[in-house]
Amino acid sequence: MTVGDTVESLPVVRPPIVTKAFDHIVLNVEDPERSVRWWVEKFGMRTHRLEAWREGRAPFPSVEVAPGVIIDLDARTPRGGPGRNVNHFCVVIEPCDLAELAASGVFDVVGGPFHRYGAYGNSDLLYIRDPDGNVVELRHYGPSQLDGPC
Secondary structure (H helix, E strand, O other), X not given: OOOOOOHHHOOXXXXXXXXXXXXXXXXXXXXXXXXXXXXXXXXXXXXXXXXXXXXXXXXXXXXXXXXXXXXXXXXXXXXXOOOOOEEXXXXXXXXXXXXXXHHOOOOEEEEEEEEEEEOOEEEEEEEEEOOOOOEEEEEEEOOXXXXXXX
């Protein structure tokens, strides 16, 4: 794409995947309790897996932005400084064979495929990197194509 190009002027191609929805974003935080409190008090968000996290059964707590859209508050990754703490973002895609997609060379794969918990429950996912180095999680719900529990 060059300066002045519009979406309408781009050639029509069949993309390798089809996105369905925004799923979640992961914020690297210093204190998950403080972050949960801030999101709940300032925005009235509901918590997800807070007690499970407190009991050591979940890796981090989450808050719900809207039905099916959550913010994960993760203290496991070192923070990057003020304003630089987005770990990755996730989009829901149509079901596909993520192992095949990972092996295809279409994307710069960071990790996976994995079977893990998400905003709508358990799902299969793959982490890729965009051209600017941002990590994007591709996730699909429904029957898993991977073996093992979340």
